[in-house]
Amino acid sequence: xxxxxIRRLVQAVLILLGVSFITFFxxxxxxxxxxxxxxxxxxxxxxxxxxxxxxxxxxxxxxxYARYLGALVQGDMGRSYxxxxxxxxxxxxxxxxxxxxxVAAIVCELVLGLTMGIIAALWRGRAVDxxxxxxxxxxxxxxxxxxxxxxxxxxxxxxxxxPIGGYGTFAHLVLPAVTLGILGSGWYSRMMRSSMIxxxxxxxxxxxxxKGLSRARIVLRHALPNAILPVIAMIGIDIGVFMGGIVxxxxxxxxxxxxxxxxxxxxxxxIPIIMGVTLVSACAIVLGNLLADLIAPFIDPRIxxx
Amino acid sequence: MTDLSAADAPPQGAMARxxxxxxxxFGLAIIALVVSGAVFAPLIAPFDxxxxxxxxxxxxxxxxxxxxxxxxxxxxxxxxxxxxxLYGAQTSLIIGVVANGLALVIGTLVGITAGFFRGWIGxxxxxxxxxxxxxxALLLAICLAAIFQPSLWxxxxxxxxxxxxxxARVIYTETSSLATRxxxxxxxxxxxxxxRILFRHILPHLLPTIIVWGTLGISTTVLLEATLSFLGIGxxxxxxxxxxxxxxxxxxxxxxxxxxxxxxxxxILLALAFNLVGDALRDVLDPxxxxxx
Numbered sequence: 001x002x003x004x005x006i007r008r009l010v011q012a013v014l015i016l017l018g019v020s021f022i023t024f025f026x027x028x029x030x031x032x033x034x035x036x037x038x039x040x041x042x043x044x045x046x047x048x049x050x051x052x053x054x055x056x057x058x059x060x061x062x063x064x065y066a067r068y069l070g071a072l073v074q075g076d077m078g079r080s081y082x083x084x085x086x087x088x089x090x091x092x093x094x095x096x097x098x099x100x101x102x103v104a105a106i107v108c109e110l111v112l113g114l115t116m117g118i119i120a121a122l123w124r125g126r127a128v129d130x131x132x133x134x135x136x137x138x139x140x141x142x143x144x145x146x147x148x149x150x151x152x153x154x155x156x157x158x159x160x161x162x163p164i165g166g167y168g169t170f171a172h173l174v175l176p177a178v179t180l181g182i183l184g185s186g187w188y189s190r191m192m193r194s195s196m197i198x199x200x201x202x203x204x205x206x207x208x209x210x211k212g213l214s215r216a217r218i219v220l221r222h223a224l225p226n227a228i229l230p231v232i233a234m235i236g237i238d239i240g241v242f243m244g245g246i247v248x249x250x251x252x253x254x255x256x257x258x259x260x261x262x263x264x265x266x267x268x269x270x271i272p273i274i275m276g277v278t279l280v281s282a283c284a285i286v287l288g289n290l291l292a293d294l295i296a297p298f299i300d301p302r303i304x305x306x
Numbered sequence: 307m308t309d310l311s312a313a314d315a316p317p318q319g320a321m322a323r324x325x326x327x328x329x330x331x332f333g334l335a336i337i338a339l340v341v342s343g344a345v346f347a348p349l350i351a352p353f354d355x356x357x358x359x360x361x362x363x364x365x366x367x368x369x370x371x372x373x374x375x376x377x378x379x380x381x382x383x384x385x386x387x388x389x390x391x392l393y394g395a396q397t398s399l400i401i402g403v404v405a406n407g408l409a410l411v412i413g414t415l416v417g418i419t420a421g422f423f424r425g426w427i428g429x430x431x432x433x434x435x436x437x438x439x440x441x442x443a444l445l446l447a448i449c450l451a452a453i454f455q456p457s458l459w460x461x462x463x464x465x466x467x468x469x470x471x472x473x474a475r476v477i478y479t480e481t482s483s484l485a486t487r488x489x490x491x492x493x494x495x496x497x498x499x500x501x502r503i504l505f506r507h508i509l510p511h512l513l514p515t516i517i518v519w520g521t522l523g524i525s526t527t528v529l530l531e532a533t534l535s536f537l538g539i540g541x542x543x544x545x546x547x548x549x550x551x552x553x554x555x556x557x558x559x560x561x562x563x564x565x566x567x568x569x570x571x572x573x574i575l576l577a578l579a580f581n582l583v584g585d586a587l588r589d590v591l592d593p594x595x596x597x598x599x
């Protein structure tokens with residue numbers, strides 16, 4: 001176990017190193033010039049050169065990357081070009097909002113997805129099942145921004161139940177979390193359905209039925225706990241999916257998390273922030289996957305960590 | 307037992323079995339509708355998609371609602387929404403086919419090479435694939451698209467660069483299990499060249515997987531293009547794309563919701579269609595999935 005964990009953590013560090021290298025390289029070779037953004041249009045060639053030198057952007061790629069890594073190891077992610085603030089500070093101040101949204105979104109996904117999956121499995125092949133499975137297909141085929149705008153239109157503009165956007169109260173959290181919840185639920189409902197169907201076929205369920213237990217008791221006490229675990233183990237992977245998609249939802253709802261921070265930084269070619277957010281997201285994805293792999297053997301003892 | 311002849315990988319009658327599934331039929335019908343809308347756009351479209359018509363706006367300068375002279379209403383600039391949707395379908399399909407085709411080629415090449423050659427080449431390729439899996443895909447795509455000057459082809463390229471990873475993983479797993487099978491060993495003993503083994507014996511076995519992932523991938527691609535265009539960094543106006551129609555009109559979505567929800571519905575339907583067909587193809591082409599539900 002310890003050896004496995006150490007190996008996986010070393011792998012994680014290597015992957016993050018790779019991600020940092022590729023992102024840094026892409027931002028280095030791409031044609032947009034951050035110095036122009038900082039200096040503004042009216043700046044003289046001299047000012048532009050001065051800024052470039054100040055930021056160390058006149059140095060060769062290898063030197064720039066080595067400097068970045070050197071600082072990163074000490075927890076220094078550099079300074080935002082435009083906001084003159086430490087990137088680590090900016091990200092830390094935005095992270096709570098993103099984490100809050102993540103937890104709320106995953107709760108919504110689970111509640112919707114598991115319920116749909118269980119119902120579909122219990123009434124397998126019937127009209128309910130078919131309807132739910134078509135619904136799950138629709139949810140994986142819908143782009144985030146369309147669902148966001150639809151919910152905003154219905155529940156904020158027309159009904160006025162929730163604010164149009166922003167942050168601070170529970171009401172602000174509902175629409176973005178439900179948007180992500182709906183979109184992620186299709187994935188969970190399909191997994192829950194097939195897991196539940198597998199469990200319902202198992203011998204111990206037949207035994208329970210033969211003992212004359214009520215259907216409700218069989219489903220809730222005997223089938224559900226076993227069927228739900230493998231689905232729960234997927235939350236780790238879901239964290240990665242979430243991190244990949246926050247830019248859109250946070251932008252549409254004006255949610256002040258790291259997705260919005262990244263989007264603003266991309267528009268202004270604020271490289272240190274883009275690097276920082278990419279690394280933090282990659283970290284979350286890697287840790288999420290690791291979490292999923294670590295949980296698996298506890299849920300299913302047949303799975304051994306290799 | 308199924309290994310005996312590789313050439314008949316997609317079994318005869320797969321199409322017939324596909325057509326028996328209602329959901330797949332529904333998906334195929336939508337795809338046919340969108341394809342013909344895109345191909346015949348110049349004939350069907352009642353107006354020039356880029357013509358900012360004087361009578362396309364109300365006296366107050368607001369867009370016209372659906373119905374009347376303009377079937378689906380007009381946009382902020384007085385252009386006919388239905389015509390723009392038809393031309394937007396061209397954009398979605400071109401990107402869907404080109405970007406996804408490219409992603410499929412990259413993914414298949416990486417997967418086959420890594421799965422067949424193992425050793426250090428395979429090791430490096432798969433570690434690189436793992437690395438790409440750790441990238442927040444949308445963020446990477448947004449970064450690339452925002453910093454390049456976006457055009458139809460750049461957007462397609464960006465999407466391909468982000469989307470090949472899944473295919474590579476699946477193809478890798480299949481190839482590496484195929485490579486250890488007896489019939490491949492037999493071919494080797496018979497003195498078949500590596501190229502012959504790869505293209506005549508391995509590739510045909512991978513075709514069903516490639517077809518399934520190719521179809522499902524178009525759905526992902528359509529969604530990604532729409533998202534990039536919605537953020538304003540995808541296909542650039544005046545070229546119509548379903549995503550950029552929403553991008554251009556979103557500030558008005560409270561008063562002119564059709565400008566957001568009609569193209570939105572089009573995106574969902576097209577992505578849904580490819581998902582349904584892809585899923586049905588998986589059931590039809592993959593014998594291990596048969597009878598699962």
